[in-house]
Amino acid sequence: MxxxxxxxxxxxxxxxxxxxxxxxxxxxxxxxxxxxxxxxxxxxxxxxxxxxxxxxxxxxxxxxxxxxxxxxxxxTLETMVQLFEFVVSPADRIVTGAIYTPIRIRKAIIANCLNNMTIEELQKIHAADISCGCGGFLMDMALLIHQKTGKPYSEIYRENIYGIDIQPYAIERTKILLSLLALIGGEDEDFEFNLICRDSLDVREDGWDGRYRNFDVIIGNPPYVCSRNLTDETLEKLKRYEVCRTGHPDLYIPFFQIALEMLSDNGRMGYITMNTFLRSVNGRALRFYLSNQGYSISIIDFRGYQVFESRNTYTCLFFLNKADRTRTIRYAVDENSELPGAVNYNIIPLNVLDNNKGWTLNDFVTTTAIEATGIQIKDYCPSRHGIATLSNETYIFRPEKEDDRYYFHDGFRIEREICRDVVNPNKLNTVDDIDALVEKVIFPYYIEDGRAIVYEPDEMKRRFPRAFAYLKAKKKVLFGRDKGDISKYPQWYAFGRTQSLVMPRYKLFFPKFANMALKCVICDAPDLMLYNGLAFVSDDERKLRILKSVIESEIFWSYIKKNGKPYASGYYSLSGVDIKHFGIPEFTSVEEDELLEIDDKNEKEHWLKEKYRLSLTRV
Structure with a gap:
């Protein structure tokens, strides 16, 4: 259930x-x-x-x-953990990041951090969950200590486990769960708990309880709150932490630094947490911080597997041992969340990783070789995102019918002259003919000296009265863009953003998300526009033909599967941050001719692998 x-x-x-x-x-x-x-x-x-x-x-x-x-x-008590977590209000979830952690995940983290401890060490352990929610991790730790040492729950609660949470109801529910655990174990009393209702972001402040430091183990599931949902007060607190100095860090980011500062010199930490810090700008400061600390890190990356049924989040298990300063990352992928007892880690020295651009950990040797090849794709050819009208349903349409002067749409006639062709490249992998993707977009701009300038209202009404009447009928929708603040728009009917209004002649369209090797299309159409997807653009068609051969290859797709941001149903992101470091070989003119003359897909694949100097069995 x-x-x-x-x-x-x-x-x-x-x-x-x-x-x-x-x-x-x-x-x-x-x-x-x-x-x-x-x-x-x-x-x-x-x-x-x-x-x-x-x-x-x-x-x-x-x-x-x-x-x-x-x-x-x-x-069972596990049912109680689930019920308590699921009755947290949606509003609280947005602000606090509370979420139920499945028992198999909790047990895997606890096993990694505690299983190698002796009975004597377990009897004396000081272990904490610094964002404990309703107490699932603490309950499991208490049970393990009790089973392995025979120590009464009353003593475990008083001497061994500690919990912190920002919500009073979470602390009370943790007390309830721990009391029920003891009750079914034959202990019926009022216990002395080490549970406090505080914001863990305040750990550096004066007046913080000194008992909540120097832990042997910190485990848990740091709060999942994206930066746009953080309060001004919380955003101010994030500035205290070195790991929050780049991008717009989400709330889970500082909990790495907080845990390390609250651990003893030989302490261990184990989290289930977002895996985005491995590559994102928001995680850049955290990568530098962890690299500078030099502790041994172990990561089990779930990639596209979604552990949490109620969240579209992509996670990993993160372990760190402060007693081990071997300056390495042990990395493994577990895309089915099988959590095998013996994990086959790849060991990567921290000093070979690029903290600035992101940690490339999946198939490190092959990925590094590809990225070191030739010219990185971001420098080889510029790419463009699609137009951003912020109201595609208003501007973009398929004509119901047309004549020499007008397109007919939604009960209106719209002048053909104000419209341009537009495509959504995200659909390319499911459509063979790009002509089937062509729609119309109302384009209230004229081009002057390479710049797109929005028509003045009088000019719009004079030249395109039908289109202007249509847009006026949609005025309420258009005024609702950007949360109702369109004061910076040059005209109320202008697009929401000015990106990609003027494009080079040739465009190599490709989807922003894909679940199979790419099918791309080169178009020779200066006025053809795009939305939602991506395109490499150039006035040099030959360059785009070469690039098309490369990014349609299994080499490129294998790279994306290993390094692109994963999504559900086997899809991966092809946004700029995911592909920009992919290397394009520096072909000679003769090699370019040779590549462009190869028609057979397998032959082309073999040819490219030789240029990348890759083992034919690795990709």
Whole structure:
């Protein structure tokens, strides 16, 4: 049962007040009743037990029925972890980044950090989750320590595990889970917890509790909040951290530095976290920081596999051992999230990686050889993104019919003279004929000295009265662009951005995302425009023909699969940051002629591999 689709949660959303206390009481009482666990005597946990005389009793009975329907009578504490995480409000998720971490991921991280410890080390361990959410990691750590050492939960909670979270309800739910874990283990008392409600970004501030430092282990799932959703207060706090000095860092970025500063000299950390820091501008300062620290790092990269069912996020497991300063990264790809016991890592010295452009870790030897070949693609030929109208549904259309003067669309006549042809290259891999992709775009500009200048309103009304009437009918939509602030637009009907309004004669179109080797098209059409996709552009058709041969090759596609940003369903990004370092061999004129004369795909592939000096079995 996927908890996000459960009857229990559906019922709660429609019939139960949203306050945390009511939800906590319902979940705890349902767990105890369905599992047949004796009611706790301890004061803390007993607050969450619904009695027959309580107002919530009828709702409680219905929740119990739905829990049994969803999970059967074998409801576990893992079910409680899921339920607590899934009732976090969508608004809170956006701001705090709270998300449920599957148990197999938690156990893999804990095993990596704790399994090699002796019983004596486990008895004395100080372990923390500094963004603990509802306590899943802490619960698993407590269980492991208890099972391996026989130490009572009361002592483990008091001496060994620590949790920090910014939300009070998260701390309370962590206490509930840990109390239930102890209760089913035969311990029924009010425990002394090391759980504090604080913002971990404040760890450097005066007044921070000194017990929450010098940890042996820090594990967890740092909050997933993109930079655009951060509050001004949080953005200000990020400035304190060295790892946040490039780009627009997301909230997970500083949690690397915070963990390292809170660990003891021989401490270990284990995270499931975004994998974007490996290549992104936002992660550049973090890469420099980790490289300068020189600790041994291990990464299991899930690439395009989505661990979290409710998020379009791409993640990896990240491990660091401060006792090991071998200055290496051990890297492995696990695209099915199989988490094998023995991981086949590739070992890469930190000093051979380029912190500035990004860490190229997947098939490091081959990728490095390709990127060191000839001229990088970003320097070989310029590329362009498509036009940005910010209202494609207004400007771009397929005519319902046409005559010598007008295109007919949406009940309007639109002058042919103001329209240009436009294509969406993202559809190239599924369409054989680019002519099938051609649409029309209303282009309210004229070209003067190589610049696109928007028509003045009087000129628009005089020359293109039908098109102007159409745009005027869409005025409300057009005024809503850029969140209603179009004050910087030269005219209200201008495109949202000025990119790609003037293009060179030849264009090599290719998609922005692909799930197979590319099919590209070269067009000789100065006025042909593009949207959504990408194009290499030049006034030299021969250069684009050579480039087309290269980027349609398996060499290029293999490079993209290993280094492009992955997406669901086997798609990969071909944006500038993903392809710009790909090397194009410096062909002689004779070699260019030879390449362009090869028609057979396999022969061309073999020819290119020789130029890249690659083993024919590696790509």
């Amino acid at each position: 996927r908890c996000s689709q459960s009857h229990t949660l559906t019922y709660l959303r429609h019939h139960v007040p949203a306050d945390e206390l009511t939800v906590n009481r319902l979940f705890v009482s349902a767990y105890l009743e369905v599992r047949g666990v004796a009611q706790p005597r301890a004061g803390f946990l007993s607050r969450f037990v619904i009695k027959n005389s309580d107002n919530e009793n009828s709702i409680h009975q219905e929740v119990c029925r739905r829990v049994i329907s969803d999970f059967g009578k074998d409801i």
